[in-house]
Amino acid sequence: MAEKRCYTVAELQEILGVSRPTVYSLLKRNEFRWIQLDGGKYRISKKSFDDWLDKQPSEE
Template sequence: MYKKRKCDDAIKANNQIVEKRIEEKPIESLKDKPLLIISETSIYLGVSRPTVYSYIKRGELKVIRLGYKYLLKKEDIDELFNHPT
């Protein structure tokens, strides 16, 4: 019973976090930004961060390097999926 209760509590806590994240609608805040960082790009595309890095490595996405950050133009991201190679 103890393990089941602990498991149920963990599931409930995780569901609350997910619901909060859904209510925030992170993609809505990204619509007005012209430049996105890797994590924002992954949210915008609905893929993982390693997938975004693989797009960059294959040359499918152009990247601007600013110090240790990678910035991607949103128009380049949209162009990739509107006119795939």
């Protein structure tokens, strides 16, 4: 099976432990690359998101 190249909004909610509106806020700020499909669904670039996440300051 091919490795996933995109995340869904629900997957980002789970990964980050945040609400749906928070994910949409990140999308609006163009923190990472994403596309909007027909029907209004979003797909977020896995590589772009993973790179962004790796650059976030850790809470210690």
